[in-house]
Amino acid sequence: MKTTVLHTQRLLLRPFTPEDAGAVYRLLKEEETTRFPPMFALQNVEQAQAWIEAHVRGPGMCFAVCADGAPAGYVTLSPGPAWDLGYALAPKLRGKGFATEAAGAVAEEARRQGVPYLTATHDVNNLPSGAVMRRIGMMYRYSYIEQWQPKNVPVTFRMYQLNFALPSDWTYSGYWKQHPRHFLEPVDGFFENGTGVPDQ
Template identity: 30%
Template sequence: MSNTQFPKIIAQTERLIIRPFTQEDVPSLFLLNSIPEILTYIPAEAFTDIAQAQAIFDEVVQVEYRERGFGRWAVHHKLDDKVIGFCGPKYLPEFDKVELGYRYLPEYWGKGIGYEAARATLDTFKPLHGIEEAIALILHGNLGSEAVAKKVGMSLFAEDEYFGHKVHVYQIPL
């Protein structure tokens, strides 16, 4: 990943630094993909080995950064000095749109972190990447994610299917 593609810090809030993932964040990627509670509304199997997180970092995160100039960003909690989740854009060819996706460690749920990171990240979509519209795909029943989407100004646009799962599609013009 070249530092000339995007800033070292994508966005910053009072509590959070939103930045590109680095090699040092692979253990955090493992946690975000291995805790069953986090994966309740994620259509994926839990990771069982750190090598799976390394593969995601190498084959997905880095590729998206290199090919698109954006991707899921690490959400670093300033006070706790650790990566607690991710939030950021991802191009979804199935919809030909850019999705705002987010995921956090359970101990940070219900504290406004999701909204704080989503708002700060959405504010960068147009100026940094020229993205004019964002969507969020949210599995039925994921009320926490729906609340974040609504709070940042997204509206329910459609119901669809994604990898065999029923999803609500929220969208927002930027």
């Protein structure tokens, strides 16, 4: 996978650079922004530089979301087998459709690059994130409870999936197998017939 430059109607999505450290620090020092991601709020610009380096050097995609020049959010895509899509935006961009616009553009880029499917998970207390998943075409598959690190708290996650090169009803079962406390919820009616999770 390769992080490219993407343009949407209102956004520029591009790779992060070392010069973005100040903007990343301002974004990720806020508890409101880091409440749900697997990280604590950043304490200084040096930590922001380390965050950028880790994501630029990582094997997946990591896009800076820019609405007016400086990054005000990010969208990530981890490599398989989960192909996990993640995103976070500064509070000033929320509630305006920017998350859907950015996540949808990255999902389409993943499809173009040959990614077979995407998954995404959201904390049950973060309902707006689940709404973004539905708006870009993802469907609920199952829920599970994970001891979320590094915060070391139990979190109930709902997993959504979007298939590109697989049958529409094929479900990635990695999280289901990894976490013994898993179950189905009546979300979006996907499992309204009571069927279980297919094997990977």
